[in-house]
């Protein structure tokens with residue numbers, strides 16, 4: 527791990543001169559039903575406090591479906607009451623490990639003691655599993671989460687922007703281009719073509735690239751999946767691009783997400799990305815959704831420019847911290 531910084535030993539928390547054993551961290555390679563139920567309560571508590579649902583969707587699916595290579599859950603409990611005070615999750619992505627740390631609202635202190643212990647346990651596990659590049663995603667970063675990340679030897683990396691737009695999009699933002707003729711995704715038939723274009727378009731993307739048929743089928747099996755909102759655009763019988771939308775019915779107001787959008791790299795720069803985004807937003811607006819939303823990497827200049835020009839504005843930032851962990855055996 528790229529660190530020379532000293533941090534307290536696991537489960538220890540300095541308060542003045544005393545060193546108290548506040549919590550302990552347990553590693554779980556597979557989460558049982560009771561663990562998942564307990565973590566779900568923690569996630570709901572944190573979502574209500576932060577107005578942001580922790581544990582991104584990829585990680586939530588890893589937790590629920592379990593068993594993926596490299597998966598580990600880390601459970602921090604109060605030593606006295608046994609209560610869950612934090613949870614971290616490790617998963618292995620394309621070229622990189624992903625970690626997310628969730629700390630109960632009542633257990634956040636300026637030293638980030640619970641979070642730092644969870645994070646260190648996760649980084650140790652990466653070392654045990656052969657080491658590698660690590661991303662820690664922090665939604666709505668604060669000085670406390672900065673402390674947690676940097677005290678564990680990670681450095682600030684990518685910022686992910688959540689952008690939003692009021693729907694329907696005004697005609698002035700759409701311009702004169704005729705609407706694109708799309709068709710819904712056909713489960714069981716379109717997977718191979720979609721994966722080929724997606725993986726070409728996101729060739730260098732740590733989470734969105736390198737999808738397999740299993741990654742896609744898992745999403746298709748989710749309750750929110752709606753093939754009618756997964757729009758494909760073909761040219762000369764070949765898939766040229768797609769706009770996959772996702773409705774977050776658990777938000778108030780409901781959010782309509784541009785979930786994955788990609789254009790075959792051989793066709794970039796010809797207005798397809800713009801037309802597909804508008805087609806997706808139009809689909810959402812026709813379903814009665816009044817707020818469109820998406821996540822975009824701040825460094826993805828083409829996409830940020832595209833979304834801003836349509837009228838999307840920044841809602842908040844999620845921050846990645848990164849580091850390289852050496853193998854420990």
Ligand SMILES: CC(C)(COP(=O)(O)OP(=O)(O)OC[C@H]1O[C@@H](n2cnc3c(N)ncnc32)[C@H](O)[C@@H]1OP(=O)(O)O)[C@@H](O)C(=O)NCCC(=O)NCCS
Nearest residue numbers: 727787788789794795796797798799800822828829831832
């Ligand atoms: C983002 C993406 C969908 C855009 O598709 P596209 O068909 O190339 O986009 P368009 O031709 O419609 O261009 C849209 C706007 O972006 C601009 N743009 C395109 N490439 C750009 C670049 N490299 N840098 C800056 N602006 C760029 C265009 O000039 C255009 O702006 P304008 O309408 O003001 O002239 C496409 O680049 C892609 O598939 N990228 C890989 C996957 C991805 O990053 N998806 C988005 C994740 S949130």
